[in-house]
Amino acid sequence: MSLAPAREPTGPVDAATLTVLAWRRTALRVAVGAVVAARLLTSEFGGAVVVAGLVGVAIALTVHASASAAYLRIVKRASRGESPGGIARPGIRIGALAGFTLAVGLAGLAWVALQAGG
Numbered sequence: 001m002s003l004a005p006a007r008e009p010t011g012p013v014d015a016a017t018l019t020v021l022a023w024r025r026t027a028l029r030v031a032v033g034a035v036v037a038a039r040l041l042t043s044e045f046g047g048a049v050v051v052a053g054l055v056g057v058a059i060a061l062t063v064h065a066s067a068s069a070a071y072l073r074i075v076k077r078a079s080r081g082e083s084p085g086g087i088a089r090p091g092i093r094i095g096a097l098a099g100f101t102l103a104v105g106l107a108g109l110a111w112v113a114l115q116a117g118g
Contacts (some may be wrong), residue, residue: 016071017071019067023064023075024067027063030063031060031112033056034052034055034057034060039053056100059097063068066092
């Protein structure tokens with residue numbers, strides 16, 4: 001069974017569609033990872049992991065909503081015949097994900113340091 005080759009985006013709206021789908025997949029992965037980590041690590045670390053999991057889900061929802069809102073602006077501009085532009089200002093999404101990843105990494109590093117010292 002062969003899969004059809006992926007087609008290249010033919011216009012700005014196609015490119016924006018692919019971009020928003022990538023942001024949505026990223027948001028879903030962050031949310032699922034946060035929930036699974038909270039579920040598996042609660043017995044070891046207590047309520048702090050649940051709070052971190054909720055923060056992860058909140059960040060995922062923010063990323064999803066931000067990308068979706070930007071996509072809707074592009075579609076509306078294109079439907080009016082204007083230049084649709086691109087998925088604007090990804091800095092907020094990137095910053096939120098990077099900050100959460102940094103916080104989880106630092107927490108993991110602190111835990112390793114505590115385990116090694118104790």
